[in-house]
Each structure stands twice: as C-alpha cells, then as structure tokens.
Amino acid sequence: MTDDDSTAAVKPDEPLHSTTVIRNLLELSEHDQRRIIGKLGLDQDGDQGLKRWQFVLAAVSRAKEKGLLNVLNDEVIKLIAKKE
Numbered sequence: 001m002t003d004d005d006s007t008a009a010v011k012p013d014e015p016l017h018s019t020t021v022i023r024n025l026l027e028l029s030e031h032d033q034r035r036i037i038g039k040l041g042l043d044q045d046g047d048q049g050l051k052r053w054q055f056v057l058a059a060v061s062r063a064k065e066k067g068l069l070n071v072l073n074d075e076v077i078k079l080i081a082k083k084e
Contacts, residue, residue, distance in 0.1 A: 016069055016070055018060050018061075018064055021060050021063070021069060021072055021073045021076065022057065024073060024076045024077060024080065025056045025059070025060065026056060027076075027080055028076065028079060028080065030052050033052070033056060033059075034055070036072070036075045036076060037055070037059040039075070040063070040068055040071065042059040042062045042063050042068065043055075043059065044062075060072070
C-alpha cells in the first residue's frame with residue numbers, strides 16, 4: 001500500500017476524517033456497505049429510500065456521533081483487503 005492510497009490505514013497519531021471513511025465505503029458494493037453499516041447498528045428506518053451516497057453519508061455521520069468512526073473504517077478496510 002502506498003502513502004497516497006485512500007484505503008491506507010490511518011497512523012495512530014493522525015485523526016481519522018469522515019471523508020476518508022466515506023471514500024473507503026464507496027469502494028464497496030452497496031450490499032457490502034449495507035451489511036457493515038447494519039452490523040454496527042448505524043442504519044435506521046427510512047434508510048431504504050435513500051440513494052447510495054446519501055446512505056453512506058448518513059451512516060458515517062451516525063458513526064461519528066456514536067464514536068464508531070474508527071470501528072467502521074476498520075471494518076471497511078478489512079473487507080477491501082480481502083477483495084484485493
């Protein structure tokens with residue numbers, strides 16, 4: 001993995017930004033996105049009507065509110081690594 005790779009793990013002393021998580025999530029299929037987001041309890045009733053990008057933004061916002069941004073990103077990176 002190169003330093004400019006958007007899926008690169010964040011170094012421990014660097015804060016994780018929502019945009020990084022959003023970019024990483026959008027690399028996954030919609031099915032994989034919904035599976036991870038559901039597993040972490042970041043989905044809500046009414047999300048089914050959202051477009052894919054809206055769903056991702058809402059889930060990342062909820063993850064940030066719940067202090068799960070790092071957990072969400074870790075799950076996404078693990079899945080991306082499996083598919084490579």
